[in-house]
Amino acid sequence: MITIKLDSTTIKDAFKIVDDFCKSHLKEADELCFKVKLIYEELLTNIFRHSRKLGSTFVNIELKSKNSTSVIEFVYDGGEFDPTNYKDKRVDEPFSEKKEEGGFGLFLVSKFSKKFEYKRTEGLNKIYVEV
Amino acid sequence: MGLKFEEKKGALIIEISDKLDSLNAKEIYDKIEERLKNCDKDVVFDFENLDYISSAGLQILISAAKNRKSVGKDVYIYKPNSMVDSVINVAGFYSFLKKAQQI
Numbered sequence A: 001m002i003t004i005k006l007d008s009t010t011i012k013d014a015f016k017i018v019d020d021f022c023k024s025h026l027k028e029a030d031e032l033c034f035k036v037k038l039i040y041e042e043l044l045t046n047i048f049r050h051s052r053k054l055g056s057t058f059v060n061i062e063l064k065s066k067n068s069t070s071v072i073e074f075v076y077d078g079g080e081f082d083p084t085n086y087k088d089k090r091v092d093e094p095f096s097e098k099k100e101e102g103g104f105g106l107f108l109v110s111k112f113s114k115k116f117e118y119k120r121t122e123g124l125n126k127i128y129v130e131v
Numbered sequence B: 001m002g003l004k005f006e007e008k009k010g011a012l013i014i015e016i017s018d019k020l021d022s023l024n025a026k027e028i029y030d031k032i033e034e035r036l037k038n039c040d041k042d043v044v045f046d047f048e049n050l051d052y053i054s055s056a057g058l059q060i061l062i063s064a065a066k067n068r069k070s071v072g073k074d075v076y077i078y079k080p081n082s083m084v085d086s087v088i089n090v091a092g093f094y095s096f097l098k099k100a101q102q103i
Helices: A011-025 A031-049 A105-112 B025-036 B055-069 B082-090
Strands: A002-005 A058-066 A069-076 A115-121 A124-130 B002-008 B011-020 B042-046 B050-053 B075-078 B098-100
Touching: A002 A011, A011 A031, A011 A058, A031 A058, A031 A069, A031 A105, A031 A124, A031 B050, A031 B055, A031 B082, A105 B055, A105 B082, B002 B025, B011 B025, B011 B055, B025 B055, B042 B055, B050 B082, B055 B075, B055 B082
Parallel strands: B011 B042, B011 B050, B042 B075, B075 B098
Antiparallel strands: A002 A058, A058 A069, A069 A124, A115 A124, B002 B011
């Protein structure tokens, strides 16, 4: 498990964790590696983006590989937010010149994961994803 | 980050290589927005050498499509790999983006 402080200077370090995991556990050209990186990035950027609003200061990150499944776990402090239960209205908005950009991150996580779970325990947000 | 612009057969080809993620999307977004000013051509995103895209990259595609729609032009995607294609497809973007067979 690796702990990352949530501030704007640490996001690149946090990205490096998944790159290293893919290099050591997966074939980088494989679809599984793509999905792991995608889900990791979408959840991590979400945690960073909302850290100020939720009062989050750190995230514990764990990546594991078991047979053909990869597991991504994030545990972070701050206010409660269940990403498995959040639907961004922009996803279903039809295309037009006024369509708002963004909102697809958690949607992609739900589409490309085998299991996407959230628990709130002991004042911490715990996200568990199987890919 | 790899980003190249080339005008070819009446279209603006935008080649993005390697990856399009939240670490580089803003810089690429700004360069494309600037290049599209005073441009009246269709846009083709050449993804032949793009290995990875996330939702940050999808925002660039929406932005370009909105920009081209405002001048009555289209946005095409050329040779995405299977996963890049899958992300674009799952997001429903092929309802407003077209696929280019050649450039």
